[in-house]
Amino acid sequence: MNEIKTRLDALRNNGNLRTIRTDLSGKGLIDLSSNDYLGLAQMPSMVKRFLQNNSGHTTSMTSSASRLLAINQHSYINLEQFLGNLYGRSALLFNSGYHANSGIIPALCTKQTLILCDKLVHASIIDGIILSRAKFVRYRHNDIDQLYNLVKSHREHYSDILIITESIFSMDGDICDLPKLVEIKKECPEVRLYVDEAHGFGVFGSRGLGLCEYYNIINDIDIIIGTLGKAGASIGAFAITNAETKEYLINSARSFIFSTMLPPINCEWSQFMVRQIIDMAKEREHLKNISKQLNDFILSAGYASHSQSQIIPLIVGNAHTAVNISTRLLNMGYIALPIRTPTVPAGTERIRFSLNAGISSTVIMELINALKTLL
Numbered sequence: 553m554n555e556i557k558t559r560l561d562a563l564r565n566n567g568n569l570r571t572i573r574t575d576l577s578g579k580g581l582i583d584l585s586s587n588d589y590l591g592l593a594q595m596p597s598m599v600k601r602f603l604q605n606n607s608g609h610t611t612s613m614t615s616s617a618s619r620l621l622a623i624n625q626h627s628y629i630n631l632e633q634f635l636g637n638l639y640g641r642s643a644l645l646f647n648s649g650y651h652a653n654s655g656i657i658p659a660l661c662t663k664q665t666l667i668l669c670d671k672l673v674h675a676s677i678i679d680g681i682i683l684s685r686a687k688f689v690r691y692r693h694n695d696i697d698q699l700y701n702l703v704k705s706h707r708e709h710y711s712d713i714l715i716i717t718e719s720i721f722s723m724d725g726d727i728c729d730l731p732k733l734v735e736i737k738k739e740c741p742e743v744r745l746y747v748d749e750a751h752g753f754g755v756f757g758s759r760g761l762g763l764c765e766y767y768n769i770i771n772d773i774d775i776i777i778g779t780l781g782k783a784g785a786s787i788g789a790f791a792i793t794n795a796e797t798k799e800y801l802i803n804s805a806r807s808f809i810f811s812t813m814l815p816p817i818n819c820e821w822s823q824f825m826v827r828q829i830i831d832m833a834k835e836r837e838h839l840k841n842i843s844k845q846l847n848d849f850i851l852s853a854g855y856a857s858h859s860q861s862q863i864i865p866l867i868v869g870n871a872h873t874a875v876n877i878s879t880r881l882l883n884m885g886y887i888a889l890p891i892r893t894p895t896v897p898a899g900t901e902r903i904r905f906s907l908n909a910g911i912s913s914t915v916i917m918e919l920i921n922a923l924k925t926l927l
Contacts, residue, residue, distance in 0.1 A: 591910025655807030725863030754783025
C-alpha cells in the first residue's frame with residue numbers, strides 16, 4: 553500500500569492524476585470530448601422511434617452466456633448479416649473494440665508472424681500484440697517508406713507479415729494513407745492488412761463505413777475493425793473479414809470465446825443506429841466543415857496540428873497547462889478534457905477536441921473566441 557500511495561502522489565504532483573467526473577451532466581454544457589461523432593446519442597427521438605418500432609416485441613436484456621453458449625442467437629446473427637451485407641464480406645461481433653483487438657491479433661499470429669504496427673496505434677492493439685507473443689516492430693507514425701523498407705528487409709525471415717494501423721488516429725486526428733498500404737500488400741503477398749476504423753466508422757465514406765469505403769479498398773483489407781460505441785451511439789464492435797477467417801476467429805479468439813456476450817437488445821439498437829448512419833451524408837459534410845473551422849484557428853494561433861478529421865488536438869506540451877485550460881473552458885461552458893501521459897507522450901499533453909455533427913458553426917466560432925482569451 554505504501555508503494556501505491558507513492559505512485560499516486562507522483563501522478564498528483566505531475567498533474568497526471570485522473571479522476572472520474574460526476575458533476576458534468578445536466579448543466580447545459582457543450583460536450584467537446586465524447587466520441588458521439590454524428591450526435592446520435594444526443595437525440596432522444598431516436599430512443600422513442602426504436603421503442604415504437606419494437607413495441608410488442610420482447611428482446612432479452614442479457615445473453616447470460618458467451619456467444620458459443622447463448623441460446624438466443626437471432627439478434628446477433630441479424631446484426632452480423634446486416635453489417636456483412638453493407639461491407640460485402642463477413643462480419644463477427646465483439647463486446648468492444650478492446651475485446652476485438654486483444655482477441656483477434658493473438659488468434660491470427662504465430663511465432664512465424666512479424667507484426668509491423670504504427671507507433672501511435674491504440675493501447676488495445678498494443679495489448680493484443682503483446683498477448684500474441686509474436687515478434688513486432690513499431691514503425692514511425694505514418695512513415696510508409698520506413699514501413700516498406702521493414703517489409704522488404706524482413707519478408708524472407710517470416711511466413712507472414714501483419715501490418716496494423718488505425719485509419720484515423722485517436723489523439724492527433726490525422727489519417728493513414730491506406731492506399732499506399734494496399735500497394736505494399738499487392739507487391740508482397742505475404743503481407744496482411746489490419747485496419748482499426750474506430751474513429752472512421754460513421755464519419756468517412758458515402759455510407760459512413762469508414763476510410764476503407766472512402767478509398768474504395770474494403771476488399772483489399774484483410775481485417776477491418778469497426779466500433780459501435782462511438783459514432784454508432786451504442787456499444788460493441790465488429791470485425792469485417794472473409795468467411796474462413798471469421799470461422800477461425802470463432803474458434804480461436806479468446807475474448808470472443810470466454811466473454812459473456814452483449815445483451816441482444818444492444819444488437820438490435822446497434823442495427824437501428826447503423827441504419828441512421830448510412831443516410832447521414834449531410835451530417836458528415838457538416839462535421840467536416842466545422843472540424844476544418846476549428847483546426848484552421850489552431851494552426852493560425854501557432855499550434856501544430858496534423859488533424860484531417862473530427863479529432864483536433866491543441867497541443868500545449870505540459871500536463872498542468874492542459875488541466876488549467878480545460879478547467880477554464882469548463883467554467884465557460886465547454887467540456888474539453890485534458891489528455892496527458894501515458895495516453896500521449898510526455899511533452900505532447902493536450903486538449904483533445906472531439907467534435908460532433910450536432911455542433912453548429914456558430915458554436916465553433918464562440919469556442920474560438922473563448923480560446924483566444926486563453927491562449
